[in-house]
Amino acid sequence: MQNSKTLKELAEHLGGKVRGDETCRINGLAPLESASSDKITFLANPKYAAKVAETGAGAVLMAPGGESYGRNVIEVTNPYLAFAKLLTLFYVRKPAPQGVMDGASLGSTVTLGSDITLHPGAIVGNGVSIGDRTVIHPGAVIYDGVTIGSDTVIHANAVVRERCRIGSRCVIQPGAVIGSDGFGYAPDGAGYYAIPQIGIVVLEDDVEIGANSCIDRAALEVTLIRRGTKLDNLVQIAHNCQIGENCMIVSQVGISGSTKVGNHVTLAGQVGVAGHLTIGDNVMIGAQSGVPNSVPANGGFSGTPIMPHKDWLKAMAIVPRLPELRKTISALEKRIAELEVQRTEA
């Protein structure tokens, strides 16, 4: 699977600089501890710098100016990113496009870009448009009127409902649902009348959606996920939400209807966010937290309901000691009562 490359070639690919033997040939990546001489490894965390002296790797990716211990080095400003890019280079092979394969199902007036692949069991509705090099895996269902950009991958059994728009270079993991009906009902005395959800979902470019995550279509307009944002598995985005650019929404997070999330926001696992809120840019919310109110930009918060993360750590340190505190208070109460009696008697 691997082709070998010289350090010179790798440095060019990464925009880095070789110290040592530029002609050294590398055919893959490995950890510092276990790499052999045909592998390149990386030093991202300075606390492991001493391991470079002992690695068997043929070369080490490290930040400029790091101690090489006589090893071949490629200097790059972000060794972890460089490692990820070499993983792609050595191990990821985009399969040759297969076109519309036997057992794929196409509706009428479908627009197909060049070099697409529609796998067996992929179902594409009427009036769908699919960009160049996009791949639709088996069992994925694309409803009528959907638009999908270029270089996007839609994995098996994902669903994109009617008229939704998916950008370019998006990845939809298996079983994800884009454009399900928003959860909107009007009480009618006897029960609930389902409010038609006639809006859509728009995923901008470079958005990734985790397995079995759900993004509801808007009631009237657009549920929007802006460019570069990544959703983990089993995430719920309710109708009319707007999620900013380059957010990280970790597994099992739920965001209620009409909430707006800024750019570069991180919501850790199992966070819940109430509806109709605004979360500012660069906010980080700790795992399992509950967000009942809007949050200004730039801060870290935890707890249900949330408070500044440091305050939460301090408060949670007290919780296991609450029974002891209560006893202390009772004891104080008795001592005070005794003092008061003595006072009166005095």
Added chain:
Amino acid sequence: MQNSKTLKELAEHLGGKVRGDETCRINGLAPLESASSDKITFLANPKYAAKVAETGAGAVLMAPGGESYGRNVIEVTNPYLAFAKLLTLFYVRKPAPQGVMDGASLGSTVTLGSDITLHPGAIVGNGVSIGDRTVIHPGAVIYDGVTIGSDTVIHANAVVRERCRIGSRCVIQPGAVIGSDGFGYAPDGAGYYAIPQIGIVVLEDDVEIGANSCIDRAALEVTLIRRGTKLDNLVQIAHNCQIGENCMIVSQVGISGSTKVGNHVTLAGQVGVAGHLTIGDNVMIGAQSGVPNSVPANGGFSGTPIMPHKDWLKAMAIVPRLPELRKTISALEKRIAELEVQRTEA
């Protein structure tokens, strides 16, 4: 997409009453702020009443006796519900029935009602019965012996396992799973023996199930969702549960096995309910709460474990101040000790 209607026609459709020009023609809906003269808008919240004076809408849905500011009005008892009904009227077109389309798969002895649509890639097992006008989208899988009522929509890649029964006018969003095996195991010393889950799931009429939600079949009898109840996305209903009528079960709620939930119960997002409990009618449980015990009818609760919602709000207001309270207690302790010493010395 829109057909225009006169206010007279709309009022008849809604059971409302026109004040103003009955012949005014309307072709759609829009918000108070942005509506043009061919659109109707609605006033549900009295605090926006003054906006009626400034709206460009051709007519306004409002409660009887509201100030019209000279606008055309349709008086209805529930303007929000009327708005939802007009959304349906203007924007929802039920597609013409397609019958069994190419690429749908039918087992033996299937009973099909009139005017059904089975999309390409829909898979229907042996002995299945499907009511009139029901639609089964691509990739939905209906196992053997399932019964589905009339006017029900089963979206793409949803699964209904063997012998389950789905009512009429139900909507199953994409990826939902009805009738998966309940999570029941008997320890056998070495590991776990899977207890056969031979019961079924019954969804009564007008039940809606969100995307990727899961309802496990009963061990022996029936997991039951009663009429009119709506489940949001990613909800878990364990085996043997009974959920009452017209409940709202919000996203990512989990209900453990054999719990009975009453009518008109609301469980907000990410709530967890333990097994073998009874939740009374008209109960509301706040988001992320944990319910470890049965709950009597008619109340609002929050927290893990739950307490009355108001108590929870008050208690949570103290949590961030726990470190400060602990310091206060320590300070009091010192002051008392000092008083006691002085007492002794006196």
Added chain:
Amino acid sequence: MQNSKTLKELAEHLGGKVRGDETCRINGLAPLESASSDKITFLANPKYAAKVAETGAGAVLMAPGGESYGRNVIEVTNPYLAFAKLLTLFYVRKPAPQGVMDGASLGSTVTLGSDITLHPGAIVGNGVSIGDRTVIHPGAVIYDGVTIGSDTVIHANAVVRERCRIGSRCVIQPGAVIGSDGFGYAPDGAGYYAIPQIGIVVLEDDVEIGANSCIDRAALEVTLIRRGTKLDNLVQIAHNCQIGENCMIVSQVGISGSTKVGNHVTLAGQVGVAGHLTIGDNVMIGAQSGVPNSVPANGGFSGTPIMPHKDWLKAMAIVPRLPELRKTISALEKRIAELEVQRTEA
């Protein structure tokens, strides 16, 4: 559906011992309260022993030496397990193998064991290997290079991505996703670069995965679920996790990346576990708890963050009384201040 068996036959099947009429014929199971004379029932909980006197059942499964009240009895060491085994015997019929059915899709160089069933709409990629008697339901998608053992059942619309390995006697419920890409990104200044997830998922033998659960493939090596472990619905297992043998992972649990869970661990519903932790053998974590640090073997924990379960119960009993405690503290403060004033004045 039922065949009748004599008590002698049932006792042999269970490795138990008959007291009473060995020739009594039984055709099914029922609860103590409602069983008729052709049914067998079971007594697992001693507190219901008196009900044996009144049951109409033809026989009772009970532990050796239990009071029979004159009923026919099969003595077994684990009556609940015996009940489960008889459920299987009487009610579970493995359908006859169907081979590769019309409408199933096979890639190239697929290896098929004997007596397999590939249902219509099942999609099997290139180079897949499937063991004897394994069943793949409609819409399940098996990517290239996957290996599946014998006697495994993969339900409708489940997905197993490339190169993952599934053991024997596994059950994958509908919609589960095995081998989705791990959630790993390297910031590149502008946004996030997706780190290729080139590892796989391995499920050992006798593993069961709930509906719509997700197990991410490892970044480089293996996400591992060891033999006998059961996952409920909507569970998230992140990349590089290792879950031990015979664990019970209840619905909506989320385990973050690279965490190692020991053997016989129980994680109750909606628990969240942080990344890079080690959870020891025989640990039990209560519902909705949050686990921020590693946990040694053998203990029960609850809360966010977790503490010993008993401590958590005591602490949570105080939480609703926090407002009252705060008032008490304020009152004490005043009384002390008064005492101090009196002291000074004295």
